[in-house]
Amino acid sequence: MVKLPGVLAKLIPSKAGKAAAADAAGDPESGGAAAAAMEAEKAAALAGAAGYARAPLTASGKLPLTWQLRAWWDGFDPNQIAEILGRYSPAVDEAGLDDVMAAAAPPPDEPEMEAPKPVDPDDWQLPFDPWDPYRLEVAHYIWGEGFCGPGGPSYVVNTSKLLALKPEMSVMEFGSGLGAGARALVEGFGCWITGFEQSGRLAELANHKATMMGMAKKAKIDLFDPADPNGFGRNYDRVIARQVLHQYKNKDKIVQLINKHMKPTGLVLATDFVLANEDARRDPEVKEWLRHEPFTPFLATSKEFSGLFSNCDFVVRVDEDVTLEYIQLINRNWRGADELVERLKMQPDGPDLITVLMRHGELWQRRASLMKAGKLRLWRLMGTKVGGKPEAMSDW
Incomplete structure (x- = not known):
């Protein structure tokens, strides 16, 4: 069984916490099923962050390209992972990191991706057709x-x-x-x-x-x-x-x-x-x-x-x-x-x-x-x- 880094292990919801989230699905005051689903996704991101503990964040606090893709494929929101790492990774103990990342070599540093440019539907060169x-x-x-x-x-x-x-x-x-x-x-x-x-x-x-x-x-x-x-x-x-x-x-x-x-x-x-x-x-x-x-x-x-x-x-x-x-x-x-x-x-x-x-x-x-x-x-x-x-x- 993989040992989680100290701080991240404390962040992962307990079984009782998960049960409470499940109960919330039927509680109108808690926001119902949609709220429970969001909490479950955040809990998954917290748990998933352990596998990204050595990801080098960019200057603006984002995951590099390769790590973002990996997060998507693993079913996590890369922005949530980056936020967790930005808040807690400095306190992670190295022994826990070694256990979590033993089989994965850290990817090389990569440049931060620029923000997507919005498509202008009035651009005569691209009329309703962004399929370049x-x-x-x-x-x-x-x-x-x-x-x-x-x-x-x-x-x-x-x-x-x-x-x-x-x-x-x-x-x-x-x-x-x-x-x-x-x-x-x-x-x-x-x-x-x-x-x-x-x-x-x-x-x-x-x-x-x-x-x-x-x-x-x-x-x-x-x-x-x-x-x-x-x-x-x-x-x-x-x-x-x-x-x-x-x-x-x-x-x-x-x-x-x-x-x-x-x-x-x-x-x-x-x-x-x-x-x-x-x-x-x-x-x-x-x-x-x-x-x-x-x-x-x-x-x-x-x-x-x-x-x-x-x-x-x-x-x-x-x-x-x-x-x-x-x-x-x-x-x-x-x-x-x-x-x-x-x-x-x-x-x-x-x-x-x-x-x-x-x-x-x-x-x-x-x-x-x-x-x-x-x-x-x-x-x-x-x-x-x-x-x-x-x-x-x-x-x-």
Whole structure:
């Protein structure tokens, strides 16, 4: 059993303390489950700090690059670890340090990372499109070829089984990214996909990849223009919208447009980021997170998200929280990124890629932290058109 450094050992909650935190989940005066989750995360950071006791803090009191990445992959907030080390590490006894860090050589000193630069949506060189080549390459390394976020081909196929897809069906995918999800559906179900993406760079790359794979007709990605009176063109048997509606302020118009372009027997499957409740709108951590997002999200609460579809003539048949599964996907994809950093160091453009990797990691670490705290959720909803009878809806 690893011996903890003296001061850090005193900071780690006792079993009684952990039990009290668990009891707090059911106590309204203690802030409920969300408060208990936050306390549990802080307790984990205190315990985890023992493994970082020899990390050299930067001049501004942060963990160096390699140690930040390691903290993310271990499931800790690097800022919490740095705060603990800054307060208590001077009093740690060397004997305890040797026991804790016996198998880990300290990484070399690294320069402090500069703060991420906010994307200007009015910049004519970057109109609603922060996907430069470096970010695309990092996304490829972390999430898998053709993906811009958590998941993968098997995840896309499994979560789409609710739609009971068939080879003869037409499917509209809203927010297609690099098109990997559309191509996975073509391979998994044989259906015909028309994707819509607002990033011209992503749409172009997605169509190039589909052509290379012989799917140019079955996995075509078009540009989406909210002002286009033709909307999504034709009508579809199924519609999929993954983590895209939060980008739009007038969500009701988008959902109405989706309804307009669905066949009478159609089904829509939508997943998106939502706020847990009204209190989250005023939460300082949520406001700070919004400030760091590439583009300001227009978030609904989970209740508002469901109501959005009900008010647009959909019958909601699936309405569920899938946050835990999403957090597990994030953690799984970021595992082993320390090895990625070592590989990137060997490339001519390694420093630039590592900088982008760090910014991408910070973006997802902030999102995951809010999800763990119960303030930000990932919600899944499936609906049918009012008056239409869905054909062979899966009960999977």
